[in-house]
Amino acid sequence: MENVIELHDVSKSLKAFTIDHMDLQIKQGYVTGFIGANGAGKSTTMKLIMNLLQPDNGEVSVFGLDYANHEKEIKDRIGFVYDSNIFYESLNLKDISRIVAPAYKHWNQKQFKAYVNQFELPLNKPMKKFSKGMQMKASITIALSHDAELIVMDEPTAGLDPTSRRELLDIFQEVMTDGKRTILFSTHITSDLDRIADYIVLIDEGEILFDKPVYELQEQYAVVKGSTELLDADTEAYFIKIERSPNGFQALTKKVATVKEVFGKHVVIEEASLEEIMFYMKGADHPYD
Amino acid sequence: MQIIISNSSKEPIYEQILKQIQTAILSGELAEGDALPSIRQLAKDLKISVITTKRAYEELEKSGFIYSIVGKGSFVAEQNLDVIREKKLRVIEEQLSAVISNSKEIGLPYEELQELLKLLYEE
Numbered sequence: 091m092e093n094v095i096e097l098h099d100v101s102k103s104l105k106a107f108t109i110d111h112m113d114l115q116i117k118q119g120y121v122t123g124f125i126g127a128n129g130a131g132k133s134t135t136m137k138l139i140m141n142l143l144q145p146d147n148g149e150v151s152v153f154g155l156d157y158a159n160h161e162k163e164i165k166d167r168i169g170f171v172y173d174s175n176i177f178y179e180s181l182n183l184k185d186i187s188r189i190v191a192p193a194y195k196h197w198n199q200k201q202f203k204a205y206v207n208q209f210e211l212p213l214n215k216p217m218k219k220f221s222k223g224m225q226m227k228a229s230i231t232i233a234l235s236h237d238a239e240l241i242v243m244d245e246p247t248a249g250l251d252p253t254s255r256r257e258l259l260d261i262f263q264e265v266m267t268d269g270k271r272t273i274l275f276s277t278h279i280t281s282d283l284d285r286i287a288d289y290i291v292l293i294d295e296g297e298i299l300f301d302k303p304v305y306e307l308q309e310q311y312a313v314v315k316g317s318t319e320l321l322d323a324d325t326e327a328y329f330i331k332i333e334r335s336p337n338g339f340q341a342l343t344k345k346v347a348t349v350k351e352v353f354g355k356h357v358v359i360e361e362a363s364l365e366e367i368m369f370y371m372k373g374a375d376h377p378y379d
Numbered sequence: 380m381q382i383i384i385s386n387s388s389k390e391p392i393y394e395q396i397l398k399q400i401q402t403a404i405l406s407g408e409l410a411e412g413d414a415l416p417s418i419r420q421l422a423k424d425l426k427i428s429v430i431t432t433k434r435a436y437e438e439l440e441k442s443g444f445i446y447s448i449v450g451k452g453s454f455v456a457e458q459n460l461d462v463i464r465e466k467k468l469r470v471i472e473e474q475l476s477a478v479i480s481n482s483k484e485i486g487l488p489y490e491e492l493q494e495l496l497k498l499l500y501e502e
Binding site for chain 1: 391417419426431
């Protein structure tokens with residue numbers, strides 16, 4: 091099975107927000123980073139994947155199974171790390187290993203203890219009193235202790251200090267070495283993705299703008315800077331979005347070769363960072379060009 | 380074999396890996412049949428994504444430097460060093476021709492160019 095998660099023609103209308111005919115595939119054995127501005131639809135999409143929301147139309151399948159018939163089996167194989175951990179708040183980790191563990195088919199107590207030690211997590215303190223970093227580590231400990239094949243995380247690194255973030259990224263990489271696991275995580279911190287993401291999915295206003303391997307982004311997009319005098323109706327069409335100032339323009343392009351040919355040395359062409367791609371693609375006039 | 384990745388380099392990371400493994404093979408540091416680290420292990424060690432490492436290995440495989448056996452890993456392939464040397468020489472010739480035509484454009488005499496080359500070579 092190549093895709094762990096498949097959304098096919100999924101639509102969902104919420105009060106102030108709509109997902110319209112979304113298709114999305116998450117590949118097995120890789121880290122997919124899910125990016126987009128606040129309110130772009132990341133959390134809604136993740137809730138659809140976790141069956142916390144049901145689509146109005148279309149199909150969601152995980153491990154090739156549908157939720158209608160295989161909810162328990164799917165959940166057994168997913169570790170969900172949510173930014174506020176609603177399920178375990180008042181429990182301490184000791185309770186969790188006693189109460190939560192039997193619910194999972196593949197709970198590994200030895201593994202659990204190993205991670206608790208590695209992360210230096212207290213066993214007797216309720217999880218709601220944990221710091222943000224500890225909560226995140228605890229959630230990940232639980233996910234890894236029931237041998238989750240798919241780990242879905244909503245903003246796992248938000249609010250973490252740089253040391254904890256690095257530690258977490260190291261753990262994710264460790265987890266990925268056997269090639270069986272898949273990680274999907276949403277984030278604003280694009281530097282995390284620069285390091286570990288294999289695929290990047292960008293969402294804006296409930297629509298997937300792209301789903302690409304990281305190296306393709308580096309090859310396909312560039313930031314161009316130059317004098318506004320260079321811009322006219324023809325040349326503007328080379329850019330996804332243009333920012334103008336009295337001192338010149340900056341723009342994102344996907345037509346790197348054309349820009350080089352037309353403008354030559356009159357412009358500066360730089361590799362676009364994920365953050366820049368995200369910034370310029372938001373509300374862009376020609377997001378697909 | 381040590382691989383050093385620069386995140387601030389203009390050269391894409393997969394190319395940095397590719398070149399360093401190529402150099403290790405061409406210099407004889409890695410011999411025919413030697414096992415390379417697994418793609419996932421290398422990604423973890425270098426703190427980069429799996430797909431970037433995979434891309435480097437795929438390119439190495441395409442150009443015949445390594446081969447992969449499913450479930451076993453990647454290994455250094457038999458190298459025809461003469462052919463590789465021949466190819467490299469041709470590239471060097473092309474690059475030198477470009478240097479010469481550039482020099483002629485600004486009227487740089489042969490002696491000065493030679494001096495410059497000598498300086499850079501010995502650096």
